[in-house]
Amino acid sequence: MSKAESYRLLVADVYELAGLSRRSSEQTAAEHGQTVARWHLMSVLSDQPYTVPAIARRLGLVRQSVQRVADELVAEGEVERSENPDHQRSPLYSLTESGRETLRKIVVDSDADRTQRLNRAGVTVAELDAARDTIRKLLAVL
Template identity: 60%
Template sequence: MVFEDLTAYRLLIADVYELAGASRRTSEGLAREVGQSAARWHVLSVVSDGPRTVAGAARRLGLARQSVQRVVDDLVAGGQAELQPNPDHARAPLVALTEAGVRSLAELVRRSDADRAALLARAGVDRADLDRAREVLRRVLAAVQEPPVG
């Protein structure tokens, strides 16, 4: 590996962080327009494919269980999520979306899709570009996650 490769890697990671930060800021703005936050949006999304525990949602989001619990409490208080009995663990209820939560998530996705489509058009980026970039990132991620040899 040559020095230029390592420099390119550091620059790629810096760009990924910058893109993630910019994406979070635009997501916050989109969420605010419909009375949500990005954190609430993330939790709505993670339980949209079926009920899960707070701990399960936290693992999927890569966040602390306590921070997800606070967001779930807000969503339940706002009528967008509900707690259901968990047949596998009496003290860890399942978090599920209510109809209001489903509607809110659908509106967030609709607004986000329109915003992201405009962004990709401005950038001149198409599906093939995104697939190539993602493939490289997934290879690097897989290498980061595997234990070093030796």
């Protein structure tokens, strides 16, 4: 098999893995009344406040979709808006204590689920690290 063919098969497997992983993530998020989109936004805000455009850049999404999710999370009390000293028309968003607790619970449940699945697959940390190294090498040249 050629390198190009092996690469195509790897990419197909990565897409399939990403799709399956997303579906199981949706299930975990739903158990906490959330969606993966909300989970991702809360994860971005876990380390510091960001504007909607900055969140969109970090997630690789359009600003409008991030704004909609941010507004929903504000309405539910998981995220709060505050003035941005650097830009009057682009407020900062940050997690509330409720949002931090929701995110913590989702991550704990997700980690437990992933660990169980990885154990069933017999995958080691070294194998995961090697796969990640390979993918990062490919990302660097693409």
